[in-house]
Amino acid sequence: MRYWLLVAVLAVGTASAQTQLTIYNQNFATVKELRALTLDKGENEVRVTDITAHLEPESVVLRELRRPDAIQILEQNYESDPLSEGLLLRKSEGKTLDFEIIMPQTGEKRLVKGKILRSGYVPHTSAFQRYGQQYAYSQMAYANPEGGGQPIVEVEGKIQFGLPGKPIFDALDPKAFLKPTLLWRLWSGEAGAHDVEFSYLTGGMRWEANYNAVAPEKGDTFDIIGWVTLENVSGKDFENASVKLMAGDVARVATAAGGQVGYAMDAMEMSAARPAVTERAFEEYHLYTLERPTTVLDREIKQVEFVRAANVPAERIYVYDGFKVDLQYRGWDYSSIRTRPEYGAVSNPKVWVMLEFQNSEKSHLGMPLPKGKVKVYRRDVDGRNEFIGEDQIDHTPKDETVRLYTGNAFDLTGERRQTDFRLDSNGHWADETFEIKVRNHKKEAVKVRVVEHLYRWIQWDLTIKSMEHKKTDARTIEFRPTIPSGGEAVIKYTVHYSW
Numbered sequence: 180m181r182y183w184l185l186v187a188v189l190a191v192g193t194a195s196a197q198t199q200l201t202i203y204n205q206n207f208a209t210v211k212e213l214r215a216l217t218l219d220k221g222e223n224e225v226r227v228t229d230i231t232a233h234l235e236p237e238s239v240v241l242r243e244l245r246r247p248d249a250i251q252i253l254e255q256n257y258e259s260d261p262l263s264e265g266l267l268l269r270k271s272e273g274k275t276l277d278f279e280i281i282m283p284q285t286g287e288k289r290l291v292k293g294k295i296l297r298s299g300y301v302p303h304t305s306a307f308q309r310y311g312q313q314y315a316y317s318q319m320a321y322a323n324p325e326g327g328g329q330p331i332v333e334v335e336g337k338i339q340f341g342l343p344g345k346p347i348f349d350a351l352d353p354k355a356f357l358k359p360t361l362l363w364r365l366w367s368g369e370a371g372a373h374d375v376e377f378s379y380l381t382g383g384m385r386w387e388a389n390y391n392a393v394a395p396e397k398g399d400t401f402d403i404i405g406w407v408t409l410e411n412v413s414g415k416d417f418e419n420a421s422v423k424l425m426a427g428d429v430a431r432v433a434t435a436a437g438g439q440v441g442y443a444m445d446a447m448e449m450s451a452a453r454p455a456v457t458e459r460a461f462e463e464y465h466l467y468t469l470e471r472p473t474t475v476l477d478r479e480i481k482q483v484e485f486v487r488a489a490n491v492p493a494e495r496i497y498v499y500d501g502f503k504v505d506l507q508y509r510g511w512d513y514s515s516i517r518t519r520p521e522y523g524a525v526s527n528p529k530v531w532v533m534l535e536f537q538n539s540e541k542s543h544l545g546m547p548l549p550k551g552k553v554k555v556y557r558r559d560v561d562g563r564n565e566f567i568g569e570d571q572i573d574h575t576p577k578d579e580t581v582r583l584y585t586g587n588a589f590d591l592t593g594e595r596r597q598t599d600f601r602l603d604s605n606g607h608w609a610d611e612t613f614e615i616k617v618r619n620h621k622k623e624a625v626k627v628r629v630v631e632h633l634y635r636w637i638q639w640d641l642t643i644k645s646m647e648h649k650k651t652d653a654r655t656i657e658f659r660p661t662i663p664s665g666g667e668a669v670i671k672y673t674v675h676y677s678w
Contacts, residue, residue, distance in 0.1 A: 197212065198211065198417065198420060199420075199422075199423070200384075200417055201422075201466075202409065202424050203386075204549065206382065206384070209378060210379055210380075211376065212378070213374065213376055214374075214376075214377055215374055216373045216375055217373075218367040221366065221367065224362070224365075226361070227362075227363065228358055230361060232359050234379050235382070236361070236379075240377070241363075241375055242375060242376045244374045248368075249369065249373065250365055256362040257362075267348050268299070268300055268346065271295045273294070275292050276348065277291070278291050278334075293333060293343050294333040295330065295331075296333055359414070382413070386407060386408060386409045386424050387550075388548070388549040388551030389406045390405045391404045391553075392553055392554070392555045393564055394493075399492075399493045399495045400491060400493060401534075401555075403487070404484060405487070407424060408482050409480070409481045410481075412477065414477055415477055416475075418474045419474060422468075422475065423466050423467070424549075426465045426466075465547045465574075486546065488542075488543040491536055495532065496532075496534070497531070497627045498530065498628045498630060499531070500632075502634070503525040503526060517609060526596065528592055530617065531588070532586055534582070536581055537580055537581075548575040550572055550575075553569065553571070553572055554569045555567050570585065590621045591619055591625065591627065595613060595615050596616075598671075607678045608677045612672070612673040613671070614671050616669050617660065619662040620665065622664055624662060629659070630655065630656075632655055633656065635676045636676045636677070639676050641656070641672055641674055646658055646670060648672075658670050
């Protein structure tokens with residue numbers, strides 16, 4: 180088996196800058212860069228423009244590498260609304276601009292003058308999520324008090340909605356913000372070059388794990404190939420980057436508002452390649468690090484193989500859970516449900532197919548598996564892989580059991596029927612009897628796990644049963660009949676509840 184960790188090194192700003200990127204599976208990332216600043220002694224103004232469009236300004240940390248107290252941020256401004264036509268129109272409200280229009284008959288270009296009465300620009304749209312719907316409505320009303328959402332321009336003494344043509348603006352102020360920018364006022368205790376570490380949190384980045392499990396034509400061993408999928412929509416390219424991926428549930432405070440299929444190789448071929456990803460525990464989480472630098476461009480999805488194992492032993496399990504929740508009872512408490520004779524009388528006829536295996540070294544795995552989707556394939560007689568189901572696993576530590584639901588069995592059916600219900604409200608008890616039938620239309624015998632939920636109350640006892648059962652938790656029992664080909668298993672039991 181092979182498994183590895185993901186790390187990326189990012190060059191931004193100056194040629195000497197080096198960036199490390201840690202992406203979390205909760206749609207955010209930490210960016211850490213090494214930069215060289217040349218400062219005067221005393222106060223300095225520094226602009227940082229090579230940042231993401233989803234930087235969290237309150238997360239910024241700037242540290243001098245040699246002497247942490249050598250520099251200090253006196254003031255930081257974050258300009259997240261960079262220059263655009265709409266912003267320039269807003270800044271031009273009350274002014275007269277030239278508009279370029281094209282004559283439809285001749286294609287000739289000409290200029291007309293128009294006075295901007297209202298730009299129609301909605302400022303601070305990036306703050307809608309943070310401050311909620313009411314803030315969004317007020318911003319819209321501020322820009323468009325009469326609704327409509329269009330600019331209003333006075334042309335030759337007449338009012339029109341919409342721009343008469345392409346607006347032409349005056350030359351830009353050298354200090355104009357063309358993209359998201361951090362503006363720092365720094366204090367430096369000494370003049371000269373300073374090597375600094377600059378880090379921040381940003382949205383717009385995510386990663387997820389995806390797995391492909393390929394089973395042979397017969398039997399339930401399989402080969403597994405795992406992919407890490409990275410997506411960057413942060414507004415910034417990360418070139419030659421050192422990337423780590425954090426797996427786990429990292430706590431964050433909520434704001435007020437709100438895969439290619441792999442083909443199996445034999446074990447000798449699998450063990451020959453050098454691992455691309457390594458894994459290690461970090462705090463209460465797990466880090467997966469890419470062993471070689473990679474480039475993650477803005478609006479790019481990148482995939483890297485991080486686990487590959489051959490001949491993983493698995494067990495196919497058939498599960499019949501005949502209880503089906505009637506939608507009218509959703510949200511009811513147990514004290515109300517226990518006296519309703521019709522509750523639990525709806526039957527589910529489907530028998531689930533599950534694939535169960537151990538995430539252990541003995542099973543040729545044995546690494547913490549990050550949560551993700553697992554696609555299951557089986558080879559047909561012609562050697563081609565056919566898709567047979569998909570499920571999602573949660574973060575799975577080493578040596579834990581993984582169970583995949585791949586679909587419903589075609590040749591197995593179930594039937595669950597309530598045959599008796601007796602209630603004594605004064606005596607605080609109820610008796611309920613069920614008959615369960617599972618039919619096997621396969622060519623071979625199968626073992627089925629028949630799951631029953633004793634849902635009416637926590638105090639119960641099986642007074643009558645047609646076969647032995649296993650208690651799996653305080654309110655669940657399981658029968659395990661072996662059903663011959665063309666045969667049927669019939670299970671009857673009576674449960675006595677008291678409260």
